Amino acid sequence: MNYPSTAGMPVNEFTTEGYIALAFPVLFPTGKGDYLQARPVPISRDKYFKYLMHYEDGRFAKDPRFRYFAMNTILRHSAISKSNIYIKNMNIKGETLQELQNRITENRSLLYNIMAYYTTLRSTSAYWHRRSNELTHMVDQLGKATIFFTLSAADYHWSDLFRLLISEWDIDDLTDNERRQVMHENPIIVGYFFQERAHILINNVMVPLFKVKDYWFRFEWQHRGSPRVHGIMYCSDEPQVDYNKLSNDDIEILKSYFDKLCYAINPMALNTDVSVHPSKIRFSDVTSTNYAQDLSNLLNAFQRHTKCGSHCLRSKNNVYKCRYNFPHDTSNVSMIDDENGYFTFKPKRNDQYIQTYNNIITQVWRANTDCTLILDLKAVISYIAKYASKAEKTSKSYLDFLNDLINAKSQDDLARSALTKIIVSCVSERDYSAQKVAHILMGWPLYSSSRSFVYVNTNVSDWHKLEVIYFL
């Protein structure tokens, strides 16, 4: 068999008809169905790839490379179309890079206009930078939130998920390898299941349970690719006290309120004799007489911080300490303490290793959660700086982007090609897990907030005209 010949001309993804089918011949065995193929009604790239991901035999979603190719194509084309809009609006089509750089030097507000386009590219560091600004404004206006929460995934165990993934086998008979394989082949279903489950828990359980009036939360993927949600909530029935001058009465009022929200009590002794992982059992199958045992089984399975590792150990003067301060002292009473300059609530505790939890959330969600009460505005500000705006480690930072633009050199000397190149580079250099690819590819929300934000550009001249009209 002869080695296939190679064409002399490289393919052009904008014009070469059939280039996707050529790259993935197993997925397109007849060569038909390419994006650039002539069709009566044009279709956007987003819709084209989403359709393929939902294709009935699942071949596109299961392919380990196609989903990355699809996401990379969508992100790059979204970046190109955004830079084209900017080039048109700023009238820099024929401008050289040097001319644009001179304009930026004279008028720094131009940079903010360019950044406004960059921040709309989902999942980039600038995107999260803008979200953290929004959250800072929210906290400025609403004050301290009541609860920090985190919801991790036990997708490996959740029976409802495996009922969606496979129908022909008995779920209980699946080996660990088979579970891993099925999940790996179906990232769209796994991702959809997690985000729907999180939205339903937050809206249908947490909001009414905690009497939530405002919230903000985001999705995040840990290094193994496992998703989680974290955020803050404002509860409408939180006692209003002056945290700068807490009286003894205030402390008692707060303790009795917080005692009902967050616990560190293991209701039963350690029980290692559990034949089925408790996350595999559905909450609706737990009888009311078994609630305490079920809660205890869940806490023992995933809510005890017994192993410190690189994720939590921090070195101070060459002494490694758990940053969550495990193991904690047990206590028969709850306390409000001043710890490292922050007020913190410490619930009653009978287990040194248990992470604070809310029993209803733990039993309904059936995976590791965190429920920490907030007593200090500084803690919220620190959360925003450390976690809310966290982008991927390899993501280009806000400042890198600005430096690239100011120091760019363009081969053909045109501002538009340099700008497009820099913007495209922002979306094409990160590591993505299969589930994160699914989330981004399907256009599912990366964050959610009870408040919406409106941006007013005060740099444009039209704004001043409006002011004049107003005063007339």
Ligand SMILES: [Zn+2]
């Ligand atoms: Zn630790």
